[in-house]
Amino acid sequence: xxxxxxxxxxxxxxxxxxxxxxxxxxxxxxxxxxxxxxxxxxxxxxxxxxxxxxxxxxxxxxxxxxxxxxxxxxxxxxxxxxxxxxxxxxxxxxxxxxxxxxxxxxxxxxxxxxxxxxxxxxxxxxxxxxxxxxxxxxxxxxxxxxxxxxxxxxxxxxxxxxxxxxxxxxxxxxxxxxxxxxxxxxxxxxxxxxxxxxxxxxxxxxxxxxxxxxxxxxxxxxxxxxxxxxxxxxxxxxxxxxxxxxxxxxxxxxxxxxxxxxxxxxxxxxxxxxxxxxxxxxxxxxxxxxxxxxxxxxxxxxxxxxxxxxxxxxxxxxxxxxxxxxxxxxxxxxxxxxxxxxxxxxxxxxxxxxxxxxxxxxxxxxxxxxxxxxxxxxxxxxxxxxxxxxxxxxxxxxxxxxxxxxxxxxxxxxxxxxxxxxxxxxxxxxxxxxxxxxxxxxxxxxxxxxxxxxxxxxxxxxxxxxxxxxxxxx
Amino acid sequence: xxxxxxxxxxxxxxxxxxxxxxxxxxxxxxxxxxxxxxxxxxxxxxxxxxxxxxxxxxxxxxxxxxxxxxxxxxxxxxxxxxxxxxxxxxxxxxxxxxxxxxxxxxxxxxxxxxxxxxxxxxxxxxxxxxxxxxxxxxxxxxxxxxxxxxxxxxxxxxxxxxxxxxxxxxxxxxxxxxxxxxxxxxxxxxxxxxxxxxxx
Ligand code: SF4
Numbered sequence: 001x002x003x004x005x006x007x008x009x010x011x012x013x014x015x016x017x018x019x020x021x022x023x024x025x026x027x028x029x030x031x032x033x034x035x036x037x038x039x040x041x042x043x044x045x046x047x048x049x050x051x052x053x054x055x056x057x058x059x060x061x062x063x064x065x066x067x068x069x070x071x072x073x074x075x076x077x078x079x080x081x082x083x084x085x086x087x088x089x090x091x092x093x094x095x096x097x098x099x100x101x102x103x104x105x106x107x108x109x110x111x112x113x114x115x116x117x118x119x120x121x122x123x124x125x126x127x128x129x130x131x132x133x134x135x136x137x138x139x140x141x142x143x144x145x146x147x148x149x150x151x152x153x154x155x156x157x158x159x160x161x162x163x164x165x166x167x168x169x170x171x172x173x174x175x176x177x178x179x180x181x182x183x184x185x186x187x188x189x190x191x192x193x194x195x196x197x198x199x200x201x202x203x204x205x206x207x208x209x210x211x212x213x214x215x216x217x218x219x220x221x222x223x224x225x226x227x228x229x230x231x232x233x234x235x236x237x238x239x240x241x242x243x244x245x246x247x248x249x250x251x252x253x254x255x256x257x258x259x260x261x262x263x264x265x266x267x268x269x270x271x272x273x274x275x276x277x278x279x280x281x282x283x284x285x286x287x288x289x290x291x292x293x294x295x296x297x298x299x300x301x302x303x304x305x306x307x308x309x310x311x312x313x314x315x316x317x318x319x320x321x322x323x324x325x326x327x328x329x330x331x332x333x334x335x336x337x338x339x340x341x342x343x344x345x346x347x348x349x350x351x352x353x354x355x356x357x358x359x360x361x362x363x364x365x366x367x368x369x370x371x372x373x374x375x376x377x378x379x380x381x382x383x384x385x386x387x388x389x390x391x392x393x394x395x396x397x398x399x400x401x402x403x404x405x406x407x408x409x410x411x412x413x414x415x416x417x418x419x420x421x422x423x424x425x426x427x428x429x430x431x432x433x434x435x436x437x438x439x440x441x442x443x444x445x446x447x448x449x450x451x452x453x454x455x456x457x458x459x460x461x462x463x464x465x466x467x468x469x470x471x472x473x474x
Numbered sequence: 475x476x477x478x479x480x481x482x483x484x485x486x487x488x489x490x491x492x493x494x495x496x497x498x499x500x501x502x503x504x505x506x507x508x509x510x511x512x513x514x515x516x517x518x519x520x521x522x523x524x525x526x527x528x529x530x531x532x533x534x535x536x537x538x539x540x541x542x543x544x545x546x547x548x549x550x551x552x553x554x555x556x557x558x559x560x561x562x563x564x565x566x567x568x569x570x571x572x573x574x575x576x577x578x579x580x581x582x583x584x585x586x587x588x589x590x591x592x593x594x595x596x597x598x599x600x601x602x603x604x605x606x607x608x609x610x611x612x613x614x615x616x617x618x619x620x621x622x623x624x625x626x627x628x629x630x631x632x633x634x635x636x637x638x639x640x641x642x643x644x645x646x647x648x649x650x651x652x653x654x655x656x657x658x659x660x661x662x663x664x665x666x667x668x669x670x671x672x673x674x
Binding site for chain 2: 018025039126155156160266
């Protein structure tokens with residue numbers, strides 16, 4: 001008995017605490033402790049709720065923000081895009097009608113949902129979190145079980161604070177050792193997806209650990225967990241530790257006083273046991289990872305900056321058709337270096353890399369440098385809180401002086417739902433998470449995913465570059 | 475709250491001929507930037523209807539004789555393409571309450587059942603026979619009986635079936651996971667009360 005209790009994963013423990021019952025079809029009715037909503041996937045769900053004559057069961061456990069459709073330059077309402085305007089108004093009304101906390105534009109706390117949850121202290125260890133957005137896996141960085149859901153499930157969670165779901169298996173992913181200078185969390189997750197494939201995580205939750213993760217800051221862990229879904233894993237998490245607790249201490253929604261100590265004790269106990277049993281284990285060495293960029297049309301099509309675009313004959317048979325499609329779309333030649341490819345747009349932002357530490361790290365290097373005259377470079381803080389902190393630290397000035405446009409908080413050029421879009425076949429060096437065809441708003445637009453510092457290097461040189469050379473990092 | 479037990483659905487019919495009518499046909503992707511599924515009805519088969527108009531023809535869904543029809547008949551592999559929930563929603567909001575085809579794409583089928591919109595299979599021959607009756611008498615009342623697995627029109631019966639799991643889900647009022655989830659609400663409250671962060 002003791003043995004089984006002592007050898008559980010965090011997923012096992014959180015699942016057991018939140019499993020309401022087993023449904024007739026064998027899936028679990030899982031309690032969702034924290035429900036995050038935004039303007040794109042919630043309005044239809046509220047409509048369905050109304051059709052069924054139902055109410056929100058736990059309005060105090062639902063939190064809203066607006067991110068996908070907000071313009072990042074001219075923020076005056078009404079928005080000129082009438083659909084976008086209708087979407088923000090609908091969210092406002094739904095939150096009012098149901099008594100839901102809304103981090104609205106005038107609040108000073110609005111931002112990308114996956115940045116707002118953590119910075120408000122809403123995202124906590126040992127909890128379950130759902131949001132109608134696939135990058136909800138970000139919140140797993142705190143030792144939460146967090147996943148994206150569809151519209152009908154948003155309705156289910158609003159109405160019942162639960163959803164029907166089957167328990168995933170767990171793959172432990174160890175990364176050990178110290179990353180080389182100029183190599184970042186973004187490179188770690190791009191490397192993992194490259195190795196395991198974009199479907200490698202189907203049916204799995206990814207548990208990230210090892211000494212590299214132990215040493216990571218909370219924000220670095222979020223960058224990795226964010227892209228779990230790009231590897232096919234709906235859930236990705238890191239066991240909570242002192243780094244997690246120190247990040248949460250004092251945040252708006254974090255427990256206070258005696259509650260804090262009790263919470264930390266509980267949170268510690270939710271971490272996977274040392275002898276926990278996993279369905280699969282893979283291990284990587286941090287020293288083997290170099291700055292990584294994508295060359296194709298899915299995040300698994302990635303190479304180190306000094307590698308050549310792979311030949312079709314070098315990719316597995318099953319991936320060849322996609323590779324051919326990728327060469328054509330990206331206008332890249334197989335067997336040739338990706339370094340030196342001309343860049344027209346540089347985008348620094350998104351829920352992957354739009355946090356304060358990302359903006360700070362790049363600012364350290366771009367002082368005194370200038371964005372190439374052939375590049376449009378924009379910096380989009382992930383939230384209004386990130387923006388105001390960065391501004392008070394003088395970062396906005398550094399970026400402006402270097403020739404970046406400093407924007408308001410939102411999803412911006414991560415996807416084509418707001419005015420920030422690629423035009424024609426522009427190539428964008430992007431710190432976001434998806435390089436699908438058309439993702440950045442132009443059907444022929446091209447996206448190359450990379451770390452924030454690599455985006456800065458591309459902005460300055462006007463071509464895909466090795467940030468270590470440009471910024472003399474040894 | 476129990477969901478309605480959907481044992482039969484009655485109404486007039488409309489025939490939209492064609493095989494492989496995909497979800498882009500049912501609702502073009504550009505109509506997905508929306509705040510509610512409510513308005514989607516008018517976009518059902520939007521491009522096909524516009525194309526018919528441009529050619530001086532009338533799409534069946536715009537034909538005044540079939541206005542108010544709630545049972546849609548079509549060909550094989552209906553609803554193939556993307557997984558968008560918008561497709562069955564558009565039909566439902568247009569006023570369709572059952573779709574009859576030779577076969578259905580799996581995801582469209584599942585999304586439709588979750589909506590409480592039965593998708594029943596009939597043979598191509600029978601569908602064409604029904605289509606002829608509708609053509610000559612658009613007011614003919616049609617009844618799809620899920621318990622009996624038959625479709626009746628003008629004193630004639632045709633076999634019209636759904637896979638057992640879907641048929642059962644509809645007739646027992648469990649076509650949507652929310653029915654099961656709502657039944658567990660007391661257990662939900664008990665479970666939530668044990669979690670300190672839910673109580674706060
Ligand atoms: S930043 Fe991009 S990936 Fe993140 S929530 Fe917004 S659109 Fe989605």
